[in-house]
Amino acid sequence: MSTLNFNPVNIEQTLVEKKFPTIVMWNRLEGRPRTHHFDRALKAAVRDALWMIGKQWQMGEFKADDAGSPVYAKVHITSSKLDRYKAANGPEKDFEYNIPLEAKAEQKKIPFTRNNSEISIDIRLQMGRYWLQLLKQEGLDFRSEYINEYTFELPDKSPDTDYIYAHKDVWQQYAAISGRCLDGYKLFEHIRSGNHVADNITNDTNERADLEKLAGKFTDWFSAMYYQPLDEKDHAWLPDRLEYQFKCSAKSDVDTKTLKAEEYYHGHLDWYAFDIKEETGGAGGPSKKTFTDSFIPSHVEFDGMPDTRWWKFEDGMTSLGDIKPSTTDLSKLLLMEFGLVFANDWFMIPYVLPIGSLANVKGLTVKNNFGETIWIKSTEEENSTDTPWSMFKMKSESQNNTLFLAPAVMKTHEGNPLEEVLLIRDEMSNMVWGIETTIPTPVGKGDKGNEAALRIRKFHEKLIDSGAVSVDVPYAAPISYQAMTEVPENWIPFVPVHKENDNREIQLQRASMLRIIEGDPSDRPEKIKPKTSILREGLDETPDPLAYYIHEEEVPRSGVKVSQAFQRARWLNGEVFTWLGMKKKTGRGEGSSGLAFDKIKNVKK
16 A cells, blocks of 8 residues: 655646646635634734834825814804895795795796686686585585586687687586586685675575685685785796796894895705895894804715725715716716815814804814814905805805805605797797797696697688688699798797897897688688797786797707796695796707798699
């Protein structure tokens, strides 16, 4: 029996001759712990402290640049609260803190009529159902009387009722509720006009008194359900600018601060929507609130930031390494630099501000771990000659470091657009077109503008072709003259005109296309009017419609998109606010309508 020698003298020769079986590859290495306790390993003890000190010296850590950490801070803050509000050209009012500022600024009157026709049928039905529920709860059996008095009536079929008969679903719903349902808005208008809710219903004194009590509940319910201005013109929307404009002010015993939002259209209101103007001197307002206290500063933390503790792993909720900025994404690069390089250089001193307050940090001292006390100045004071860097700073004519905490909602639920208009430039026809991409139907929903325009066109063509009126004009020539080409009926023209008493400044005035249908006996074709309230500005004024102008600079080459939808938000006290708001976005560039004049075309045989 031979004995294998596992102690070769020449290891290289032994491996080449393959005298012994060996492991030449592996796919995993596993540690074999010799104890069940890991206290010693997790301590990460340093065996050579001198080597660690040498590496710190080599990396320049002994220079002590920015090495001090704040351990104590003392701050002095003054603040004042908003007390006045003014919407565009409306009157100045007391500021209301029980209402979100978005709802206050964006609110618009819900349109219930358009071209002397009833619309918003869904809200009218909702109001009618609520009134009938009130009657049922009080045991008052006047259901049929109110339906007969305030009912829906289906109008006759005619060119003026195309808003109903041109759309099948609208006509079906109108026919279903006609004579069967209560129009709650008619009842609401009857009450708001100073009339009695029991008029033409009952003459019994007790029943009339009970109905009057319900009338107050009914009007209060509707006012709480939909937040809208009492006066139709008391809102902040500027039709000629396609944006909101309003201002708020805060008066104190030493100054007056005015916040102006001259170009608000984003849909979310915050400090960046305002410009601030401060006027010093006694303003006759309340005394400013002062706050002085000491704090222990704490590190600013965010998800995914590198942790400073040994063996502690980051949660990884924010993958900063996955950010792929382009050469122009400076904001992303600054974010990465803040998170990866200077994350532990930022500290926070907590201070709770009430909403709607304007605060100024009058003094801030910080003591670091070396015992040094430092007076902290703003970046404008430190860099008075250079352009200062600042955050949450409102635009001002002079130096102003006021922090504004806007009384705005955190989140808003936005409904589907009821109206949407795309304003584009058409260089070929030298005008601007307002394309109604979404129009409101009488039943309270948004419909596609191009499809609705096509249905209305077909409806009028059928009325002419039905035999009610027919005119045959024989052609004797192989060609015909066309004065103007057709444009879809949801395209509303805006033509450039000179501003009054100005030979240079240009405005865009709303115009109208003609509805020209072959065989139409009318010697004056009908002018096509917009269906959206965005472009109908001034048309429903009585007794005479008003012209509508838009400032030319508000429609750039990229165009703009303006939409209107219901907004819903819950405020601090739990109250829910629903209002009708507008929003403006950038368009999709120029377009062409294909409009042409004075064309010769071949006559079809």
